[in-house]
Amino acid sequence: MPSTSTVFMLLLSGLVATAGCGVEEPGAEDPPAASSEGAKNAIQFTHVTEQAGLGGFQHVTGAFGDTWFPETMGAGAGFLDYDGDGWQDLVLVGGAAWPGRDDPPAQALRLYRNDGDGTFSDVTAAVGLAGLRTYGLGVAIADYDNDGDPDIFVTTLERNLLLRNDSGADQAVAFTEMGQAAGVGDAAVWSTSALFFDADLDGHADLYVGNYVEWSPEKDIWCTIDGEVKAYCTPQLYTGIPGHFYHNNGDGTFSDWTERAGFLPAPGKTLGVAEWDFNRDGWPDLVVANDTQRDLLFLNKGDGTFAEQGIVSGLAFDENGQARAGMGIDVGVVDTTGSASVIVGHFTSEMIGVYRQIGPALFMDRASQSQAGRPSLPTLTFGLCLFDPDLDGDLDLFLANGHISPDVERVQEGVYYRQHPQLFVNAGGGRFAEHTPPVAAPMVARAVATADYDRDGDVDLLVTENGGPVHLLRNDQPGGRSLRVRLEGRQGNRDALGAHVTAVVGTTRMERRVRTGSSFLASSDKTLTFGLGAAPQVDTLTVWWPGGQVEQFTALPAAREVHIAEGAGLIDTQSLHPSTLAERP
């Protein structure tokens, strides 16, 4: 049986290599040790969209020839277990037709229930979402009202929506739109990526919403790439809209604390936002990727208010001090140092950003040294994620790519509208090696979300296309090579957002964090996956709950999903079943 102990946050400083130690030289550390010899496995994804019942989905941009800017943005997606059956369901942003057009109305959102056999069923109408009409973009998913079920926040071109999950005693589920009533739907602006996080550690998930630019059909600017034909614009000429921060009042409503919490001034044009505790003070920080504007680092001042430190930290610009076209974003520890790396997707001809933390609030872009920079030059990366597809314990990198201009290849050699996604395998020492892409065909990719939808212990991918289908990529790792950890907050927020977890396996130390946000317009499964390679167990699992409590567990066997509740220890363990899916090869 695993033992549980409770200590306090002070212990953390002893485990963090960087705190108070000055500046490190990046890239000099040893590569992370594999969990055991021969533990690495070939990465193999299988495209299962059709057989999963998702083949009928088609995102709608509303495009009718006038090339309106929002039509390039695309389709958000998220995983959630809306009905609490333990299987990750799926919500897809459907898009919309433009008002005043004769185009058939599009379904703003589609909710697909995971049937537990590798297939999904469309339950949009059954949960009351069939009549929803809005030009939706992204989703953020969390249990904002701490009632035990996940709610959905939808960013749109207009007023954002908060879909409260009202699970009834009879197992019936219906979503109720609460955006304006809850105080998060007042601003009718173009919003993009959003995330829930408990900024002030009061036990209620707050909300940060990234906003893009001031745009309306009346303000549309005539852009071109060949001097003759109107093309989709880029954001330089539009006025940016700063993000909004909504404080959760704990009674089902939010208050706009954007200015009060220190989120102003800000340039706007946000496309990605991610959460991490960079300075290891136990308070969640945010990084924000902005399109053609400086990126932002909001460091929590320890009271739920923030100080923007992007420029002084070295994270705001490229090496020449120039703002790039920031798109999706993610954060993770990709080497053995315990220091985080912030990955930012960029436009074509711009490398992805690989900002390695070299001090508590100091970063250096190591894109070229990481070997992931140069291959990213011809691609336009929107969604991205750090995850461990080969379950070897270190984080690899997936980039969802696709251009905004359908005719770009006509005017720019070597750049394509439909682009291959890219997978970079962690080669150790802060370096990556490009791997065969998990999908053969190029696409106009936008969001990417992760989940273990088939509960076989590895992380699967969902990729959306702008104005196109969705792609479910099943990860086909051999079973039994991971430990999945689901956390439940009791004193803190129910989703345990902000919980930091380390798993030690032999000499390998892995770090994960319970978060929403990251990527682009997406929300991923909040259950954590620790790849163990051939190791039989996690030797020590340590959970730093938001608020400061620390719990430790030992000898947790592989091929399990454990459910840990704050202060209550391990309350459930389930075996992962790679053989439950009949069609598995």
Next chain:
Amino acid sequence: MIISTLRNSCKKYVPLAERDCPVRRPGRTCGASYHQRSDIKPRRLVLRLLGLLIVLGSLAACGRAEPESPPDVDQPMGPIVQRILELGTEALQQHEFERAFALADSAAVRAPDLADVPFLRGRIYAELGRLDEAEKAYRQALAIRPSYPGGWHNLGNTAFRNQKYSEAIGYYRREFAANPDPRPWRGIGRSYFELGIPDSARHAYERALAIDSTFAEAHFDLALVLDDGGDAEGALYRARRALAHDSANAEYRYYVGVYLVKVGRHAEALDLLEAVVEQWPWHQGAHYNMAQAFMRLGRVEDAQAFQERSEELRSLQAQITHHENTVRGQPTNEYAHAGLGTLLRRAGRYNDAMHAYRVALYLAPQNLEFRHNMAVLHLLRGDTTASIQTFEQIVQADTANAPAWLNLGSLYAMSGELEQARKAWIATLRIDPNNDLARRSLANLGVRGIE
């Protein structure tokens, strides 16, 4: 409003002969352009010939078959035509485009079948950013003389600027076959770099350097390739080599500084970056990197000071970049060029601003507002004589232009030509009797204004 949606197609700070090249790097130079038939320094020839043997061998080994060129059919160049073309080239170098075209036309009248004439026209069009016309002119030159030195190369530059990199490589190869020289190899390298084929780019740069190991631009471009590949030390070495061969080049100095920051040699970087800031006080990247270096050295106050300056420069640089993109998309829009000139002037980049104004004036020679701005720019550059000449042109064209008369008076006064100053201010008051400045200036001269 017409806006280009192509991002990053050219981010550069340095004005050069070949403008608007689509490159990734801010501050990176564009392709070397052929300006005359041969500008290879004699002391390098031996080295180059040695290198050529290697290169030609490698080309042969590649088995690449270049199409056979028809014989040259151009006529011999007489001394008068030669002089006219020299003057045309000088006019181009001074960005006097109308004069340069006129001289090219004169040469064409005297020698209609001389390849040098359309070649010069091609260069003028290229300088004006009118790439289609430049290409047409270069092709005319090559039709007359297929081996015309630089013809294929500049055609390659034009294709490169149009982001047709494979096509550019073909032209550069033809240039090399016709006129062995390290520059086509550099063009090939840059094209491969843009196509995302760094190994081939590197190979091409190494070929260029095999011909001329002092070819600074090839060293520098090789540095960029190495940096992209994560070899910051290698990039630093190459950038240093570039700087050693072209020690006045602030761009190379800047990149040496950037690479020093990258490899953690912050104190060393500061020396170089400081020199860049001194030479280019408008350079935002140098300020930014100084701030980063100071930050990493723990000198927070210094870092903040440079960061603040960097931020001040940033918004202006963003506007400049936007206008550069607009000019690229609309090379015949005089107001786009003038707007760019105004921003460059505001940034203190007077030479760049002058180029932009000259293009604007070429496109709209009757626009006295442009000419007025150019006169002011002459003054800012310290060329009072040129400023006076320009204001004289303005008042000749528009005798009722009171501001021009007023400024002319001030310039004459600055030059000690008080009688001329008096006449100019009197002219001002004749047009604008209530002009206090003119009245006060006259009073300072001890002269009463006109009744």
